[in-house]
Amino acid sequence: MSLEPFVMSLPRVLPAWVSQVSMYLEELDDATANAIALPSAYLMATPERQRAYRVGRVCASRALEQIGVRGAMPAVHENGGPAWPNGTVGSITHAMSLVAAAVAARRQCCGLGIDIEPITSLEKAHSLASRGATTGEVFGVMENLQVDYATAVALILAAKHSLYKCLHPQVGRSFSYLDASIENVQGSTARFRARLKVMLSPAWVGGTIVTGQFDIAGDFVHTGIAIPC
Ligand SMILES: CC(C)(COP(=O)(O)OP(=O)(O)OC[C@H]1O[C@@H](n2cnc3c(N)ncnc32)[C@H](O)[C@@H]1OP(=O)(O)O)[C@@H](O)C(=O)NCCC(=O)NCCS
Known part of the structure; x- marks a missing residue:
């Protein structure tokens, strides 16, 4: 799965040691988006919400890559938030067409929210x-x-x-x-x-x-x- 291109940059509201990736909802091509499986809780969601979930996961995956965790995409934790890979913490947000994810190594960061x-x-x-x-x-x-x-x-x-x-x-x-x-x-x-x-x-x-x-x-x-x- 190709995760390129990433052309958007939202304001940084996190320290430099946190990896942050942003995209517009429309920026992700349909083939890449549709390759991301939806969790059952999102199957009945609106197409916009489904796309927001998928673009958030792509941003998260790219942010994980930037700290050296390749080929990973967070699933959904039972608390509703993302289930980050071992050794990492992160956060996802979407508002209208803006989507962003931030990730850091757990040894550096106890908690992250955007x-x-x-x-x-x-x-x-x-x-x-x-x-x-x-x-x-x-x-x-x-x-x-x-x-x-x-x-x-x-x-x-x-x-x-x-x-x-x-x-x-x-x-x-x-x-x-x-x-x-x-x-x-x-x-x-x-x-x-x-x-x-x-x-x-x-x-x-x-x-x-x-x-x-x-x-x-x-x-x-x-x-x-x-x-x-
Ligand atoms: C969960 C909540 C914080 C999400 O914020 P939001 O502005 O509505 O929505 P955003 O698009 O910015 O964020 C949605 C993302 O939050 C993340 N999220 C949801 N529940 C989460 C949790 N328990 N922990 C961490 N992240 C969570 C998910 O990644 C979700 O996106 P996804 O489902 O596509 O993965 C909000 O909807 C909520 O329920 N708030 C009530 C509780 C609260 O805020 N209390 C304030 C205490 S001071």
Whole structure:
């Protein structure tokens, strides 16, 4: 199976030691896409979701190649996330036509999470914020970055999804949007802090802070969290 070409590059929101590969959904030829078997959970999904799964796997495979793991493609873990090959950690995201995967060696990285969120209409942002962000979080981001409401909500959700993808495989349990808060979002460093508000595991207690990176590019917010070992 050919995994070429890869011509797109999304903003980097991860340290240089993390391998990241991005593609547009349309970029993958049908023959290559159709050669990737769909897990049963995706057989009834829309064609767009099936393609997103497949392009995410191709990005993941290419990112694995870049750290020396050849011919591997993550299956689906029982937690719904990718089942990364032994010795690796990674994360996949897709938003509209953008798809990205990031991978690192487990000896270097204990957890990895990336996310892309579209900046929505104000009405949709209000609806998303009612489930996923507090007023304090939203106004904190608006003030710090001088961005509008919808951009602030997209950033907070992307940061929380990155945190979830990073920590869920480690803690082995679900946690909700209000179990962490996004704070200290700084434009000068393009970094944010995610603070746990509950204990997720003995190693991940309430009050723990992890740092992530963000980029606002066009109509999308990109976030990444990489926890070095
Ligand atoms: C799972 C979730 C984080 C995915 O984020 P999203 O922005 O909706 O969607 P994205 O396209 O960016 O990411 C989808 C990818 O996430 C990955 N993913 C799904 N479940 C995962 C898990 N438990 N652990 C790690 N990665 C996971 C998968 O790779 C999936 O793509 P794939 O099915 O094609 O492989 C989100 O849908 C969700 O359920 N959130 C609720 C829980 C939460 O975020 N809590 C916040 C805590 S502060």
